[in-house]
Amino acid sequence: MAYSEKVIDHYTNPRNVGTLNKEAKNVGTGLVGAPECGDVMRLQIEVNDENVITDAKFKTFGCGSAIASSSLATEWLKGKSIDEALAIDNMDLVEELALPPVKIHCSVLAEDAIKSAINDYRVKNGLEALELPKSH
Ligand code: FES
Ligand code: FES
Secondary structure (H helix, E strand, O other): OOOOHHHHHHHHOOOOEOOOOOOOOOEEEEEEEOOOOOOEEEEEEEEOOOOEEEEEEEEEEOOHHHHHHHHHHHHHHOOOEHHHHHOOOHHHHHHHHOOOHHHHHHHHHHHHHHHHHHHHHHHHOOOOOOOOOOOO
C-alpha cells in the first residue's frame, strides 16, 4: 500500500513525541488500544485556566498511519479550546492524511485518544466524564 506524503512526513518526523506529567492536575492522559490490530496510543494534553490546550504529546506503539494520525492530532490540539478539541473528528485526520479505508481505524484511535485525554482532565478537575459515542 502506498502511503501519502503527509503520512510519511509525520511518520519519519513525528511532532510532539513525549510525555507530560501524568500526575499534574492540568494534564489529561488518554490511553487507548485498537482491537483491530493491538496498536496502542497514549496522548496527553496540558490545559490552562482558560480551558485552552497549551501543549500536547503522544507516544504510539503502532503502524505508520497511527503514528501520523497522533502526530497530526497533537499539532491540531495546541491552541484549541477543550470544546474545539472535542470537535476533532477522525475523518478530518483521514482527509488530511489521505488514509485509505483499511487505515481508517488508525485515525479512530487518535480521536478516541483525544477524547479519553479530555475525560481524564475533566475527572481530575471534578467534572463528570463525557459520554463518548463511538464514532464507528
Ligand atoms: Fe475501523 Fe471502526 S473498525 S473504523
Ligand atoms: Fe492498527 Fe494502524 S494498523 S492502528
